[in-house]
Amino acid sequence: MADASKIADYKEAIEKMKEAAQLEINRTEPVKNIEDLSLDDVTEDALIEQFFEMGEELGVDTRQGSIYWDACMGSIIRTAMFFDQLASVNEIISLQTCTGDVLDEKLEERGLTRNPAEATPAIYKVIFVGEVPEIDSVMSCDDYLFTLQDRDGEYVIVSDDVGTELNDLIPGTEVIPELDVDGLISATLGELLIPAIDVEDDDSARERLINKISGPDENGNKSQIRTWCESVDGVGAARIMPLWNGPNTVAGVIVGKNGLVPTSGVVEAVQTYLDPGCTGMGEGVANLGQFFTAIAVEAVTIDISVSVLKKEDSTYSGIQTNFKELLKKYFQQLALEDYARGMAVRYVRIGAILEGMDEVIDYDKLTLNGKPANVTFTMLQIPVLGEVAVDGNIQ
Numbered sequence: 001m002a003d004a005s006k007i008a009d010y011k012e013a014i015e016k017m018k019e020a021a022q023l024e025i026n027r028t029e030p031v032k033n034i035e036d037l038s039l040d041d042v043t044e045d046a047l048i049e050q051f052f053e054m055g056e057e058l059g060v061d062t063r064q065g066s067i068y069w070d071a072c073m074g075s076i077i078r079t080a081m082f083f084d085q086l087a088s089v090n091e092i093i094s095l096q097t098c099t100g101d102v103l104d105e106k107l108e109e110r111g112l113t114r115n116p117a118e119a120t121p122a123i124y125k126v127i128f129v130g131e132v133p134e135i136d137s138v139m140s141c142d143d144y145l146f147t148l149q150d151r152d153g154e155y156v157i158v159s160d161d162v163g164t165e166l167n168d169l170i171p172g173t174e175v176i177p178e179l180d181v182d183g184l185i186s187a188t189l190g191e192l193l194i195p196a197i198d199v200e201d202d203d204s205a206r207e208r209l210i211n212k213i214s215g216p217d218e219n220g221n222k223s224q225i226r227t228w229c230e231s232v233d234g235v236g237a238a239r240i241m242p243l244w245n246g247p248n249t250v251a252g253v254i255v256g257k258n259g260l261v262p263t264s265g266v267v268e269a270v271q272t273y274l275d276p277g278c279t280g281m282g283e284g285v286a287n288l289g290q291f292f293t294a295i296a297v298e299a300v301t302i303d304i305s306v307s308v309l310k311k312e313d314s315t316y317s318g319i320q321t322n323f324k325e326l327l328k329k330y331f332q333q334l335a336l337e338d339y340a341r342g343m344a345v346r347y348v349r350i351g352a353i354l355e356g357m358d359e360v361i362d363y364d365k366l367t368l369n370g371k372p373a374n375v376t377f378t379m380l381q382i383p384v385l386g387e388v389a390v391d392g393n394i395q
Contacts, residue, residue, distance in 0.1 A: 040087055044080035051076060095210065099202045107205060110212050114200040116233050116257070119162035125190030126157045126175055131183030138178040141189055142169055156193060164258055166196040194265075197234065197257040220287035225250060225274070226338070228285050229294070232273055234266035237336045239297075239379050248280065249291045253380055259335030261299050261382070270294040297335075300377045302345055303386040306354065306366040307394040314359035320390040326353050327385050335382035344374040345383050364394045 051072055055062035062068055091097045095106060107113055126139075126148070132155065133139070137148045139157055144166060146157035157175065159166045175187040211227060222240045229238030229252045239253040254270055256262035271277075274284045275292035282288030304327065310319060330353065334343060347368060354363045368375050377383060 042080070042083040044076065047076045047080055095206070095213075098206075103202055103205060103209075107209055110209060112205075112209060112212060112231070114205050115208075115231060115235065116197055116199060119199050120194075120197045121159040121162050122166035122169075122192060122196035123156050123158050123194040124169065124171075124192055126155050127188050127190050128155060128184065128186070130185035131181055133177045133179075133181045133184065133187075137181075139175050139187070140178065141175045142173055144169070146175070157189075159196065162196055164196050164198050167192060167258075167260075194263050195256070195258065195260055220290055222250075225252060225286070225292070228274055229254060229270050232266065232270045234262060235270060236260075236262075237338065238270075239338055241379070245291075245293070248289055249293070250286075251293045251295050253295050253297050255297045255335055255382055259332035259382060261384070262296050264296070267294045267296045295380070298381045299384040300375065300381045301384050301386040302331075302375050303369055303388075304350065304367070305370075305387075305389040307364045307391050308354070308360050309362040309364075309394045310392065311359055311361060316390050316392060319357065319359050320388060322357060322359065323354070323390060324385065324388045326357070327388065331383045331385050339379055342376050342378050344376040347372060347374050362394065 052062055055068055058068075060066070060068045092099075092102055098106060104114070124141075124146075133148055135148055135150050139146045139148055141157070145160040147160065149156050149158055169189055169192075171189050171191055173189040175189055177184065177187065208227065208230065211223070222242060226238045226240050229235055229240075234257055235254055236257040236259055237255040239255070241251040241253065243249060244251040252270060252274070254262050254267050256266060271292070271294040272284065274294070275281075275286040275290065276283050278291055278293050280286075280289050280291040282290075284292070286292045306323075308316070308319060310316065327350070330349065331345070334345065337343070345368060347366070350368065351363070351366060354360055354366070366372060375383065
């Protein structure tokens, strides 16, 4: 009987061992390996978690000061630091996240450059009464330095500095020569002839590069024509109109950099690059038989007026300045969008901008071009900010 009892015990133990082995085989969550993780997942915390899991499976002492702890912890720290540095390198060299010089190199590999590659100066007309200073004279306006030039018989001043902040000078502002000029009665700032342009930002340059590599640009299709247009210096966006004037015709509605109306020189440069003289002779990059016409986008000026209840430590002039900057960004975003149908400057969006300003408690009597309503525009137009009036006559 004793032997029979032992045999039964052995059989029961064997069955339990089989069940345990089967459970191990059926495990649905195996221990994670580093090769199964992304770079961002290999952190010190993740490695320490695996350290405890492995220690539990091995049945060893995982407490601080144990042999297992001392043997593993140094490697864990060094491995975590290595993967952190590796993730940083990957972010620098990845096409989706690279910036600065690395992005410039990737653009160059595909025959592209930033558009523009360098920031440009602003050029204003200048109006003289009396004697005119010598060409190349240094002049100042609103704390900025300019150089006087004669362009096609018209006096202009070219900024020494570059960047879009130079586009905000007010016509009529006094222009002062660095050296006294006998007989000069007055010099005042005229209209902005050529706006200053900032260097193309990383996001815009990266988008063009990705389109070049994997986009649908081929065989002179709509996407490629847009890419060709936007590769010309001074072009911020292009809206393409196929068959706009009959078979084999295509028009590019050109928006200038920073969402402004382009200069005639920029439009001419686009025309020359794609199809000189709109002949369809294939003398530009456009296909043979493809008649391309570059068209400058038209401006829809929008004047905005509003009454606000301000915070005690704020000023109406300060609110007006900040409000204008936010509006310019909103208008620029709309101008650079690609759309085939009409768009609108949204009344509620302007209200949301006001509500988001820290200096404003409440607002009333908001109007766009004198009406509390949206202002619409077509694909041939862009919104351009006009007068912005902010007062405290809130009801």
